[in-house]
Amino acid sequence: MTLKTILLGAVSALALSGIASAETLTIATVNNGDMIRMQKLTDDFKAKNPGIDVQWVTLEENVLRQRVTTDVATKSGQYDIMTIGIYEAPIWGKQGWLAPLDKLSADARYDANDLLPPIRSGLTVNGKLYAAPFYGESSMVMYRKDLFDKAGLKMPDAPTWTFIADAARKITDKSTETYGICLRGKAGWGENMAFLTATANSFGARWFDENWKPQFDQPEWKNTLDFYVKLMKDAGPPGASSNGFNENLALFQTGKCGMWIDATVAASFVTNPKESKVADKVGFALAPDNGLGKRGNWLWSWNLAIPAGSKKVEAAEKFIAWATSKDYLNLVAEKEGWANVPPGTRTSLYQNAEYQKAASFAKMTLDSINSADPKKPSVKPVPYEGVQYVAIPEFQGIGTAVGQQFSAALAGQVTVDQALQSAQQLTEREMKKAGYPKK
Template structure:
């Protein structure tokens, strides 16, 4: 008995000593479902790397962006691993704010990363500056039972006209069923991600070839008018406060007939543990207006290492674990293949088990491959990016414009007033930044 107690005491001391010598990585991440799941599975990482402890800072999307941007720009050194989007990676890499990922291990297989996703994370020097945790485009998710009841058939490649007509037909406000849920919450990565991609399909663009803002053009008026009217007729109340997570909750509880948003949501809306409509969901490509561009974006949430970290080797081990093939197998084992983070690796889409478990796999891949960040609009543009403009000024400007458009959706200002304010904001910002005189 005494011997056993002594041994236990010795073991405890060893464990405590191990923790005392452990490096602690501080990881900033977004409160999306896939990241929450990753945190639950990190015992796998710490058991393989007992000398590394993890500390999580989990934030809502807009807050995360603000905190991480401030920290990296001021070289604050608060975080060792950052969750950042496709927008930030090339800009921050150029500024020297991110470390290139050159030591992810022999079995990491960089060449397996989907070319469309990898190219957005590669610097001008050809090095990878962030590793994709999940990649996405956007698509239509809809309730097959409501369509059947209304005598409607969703095409694989719908038009916006069809979507609007269907949304109005399947709305049943007495029973809290809204025909369509779309992002309304202000933010360059919230409502403006959706509205910029949608505006592309209506022939609009942020800037002409000379960087002149285009919110005073008829294409933007058509796009914003269409959106506000559709949401007033067929959207949920308080839509100007709804972003990705709020609309996900509405769809999962049976309150949305259609939701046009990130392809990554497909596994959440079809998961019977989380969604009351899991067996009733169909998928279609993001809509168009016949002008040759669909309203589907291209995005990845990625893990990157800030240049200010003192713990590069440990951070690289974590990034390799969280974005490698073994992590996909771990999620499949614990949660099922349908819940594996999508949109990053070619091998996943060649995996027969994944194809069988994920009815949305082909639509996701087709949507990712169809997005063209170098030619996002119907007319020529001087910028790269489908649902964002890849210039440093866009973060502030996109959110300011998003606030005007959220106000129009909430009925606080007219569509014309919102567009006029957006034009003035954009002209002022682009003049100040030296793009226009």
């Protein structure tokens, strides 16, 4: 055997061992702008971690929730990293379904203490962080200043629902396909029910009384759903019962919505001139109220988490540290501008003068996040936590079933009264089956 042959064999063996030691992380994520941007920037992570490759599974919100819930509950190991919400993180953490992110919490460079307190608190169980926030959000009003000027209207910083409804009807011009307001109608506990539950809070409604009795047979829910259905019939776009976040974003960006009440994270997309035809015409206001002491805004974050029992914890932690770090925010700012960095996760971002200058929505976003109160979400006392959801495992199924009834009411397939009656009956049945009230 020649020296050349020996050297070639050694090089081949090294190459093969390198291939064998490379890990591929399969990441399940939601189909929205910030997550798509992260995928485009993944080469930065791979350059810094040459032994790790990344495979993306990008899904619509409702489908993502179903898939990751099934995967984590059955421990099938389909995903190495999951994108989950602030609803799932503490519930799954308590059930032992997630690996705690101890290394991140202890890493001074990562600086977990910089995470916004309302967001970090929602992802922590017994002092341990179980998911890292990629972005955080509340909800607020995004509106067309040009349409308001034309109609002689001035948006208050803190509007009432009465003002919003009146303004929506005034700026609607169906002959030009300009609709006064776009609101979520697509069925799902995190789609239409996120919006409607937060709205119901401001109407004085609640999911359950203090004894866990469902409340859809009470006048506050009737007032909420009547208001919503009538408003959308008068001033909303056609087919609204099929519209979720992405559909309404597209409508607003193309100039077809005068107002949109939805996630604060949308602000960078509606003000980005590369993506929005109305980028220079957008104003912001707090989510509306009814004078009862609660605004219709929620608290949410999309987070990255590792299923318990994963065999790729170390590699997964490295990716999560990269994607949710201060360095990642700087990377996005460098590539896309400060206005487009993922919002709502770090205190330091809101102390950054460059961000404040670039993001006209920064203060409104932070004020909205800080004003949401998951421990006291409604006007009346409740036995649960969660602003736009109820933080119990059964809520996913119940919330989606109720969402289907309310979406049908919006589509005109059933009356508001029929939808509320069905919601009351199915919620009572499922809660009884689940053993509520718990002793």
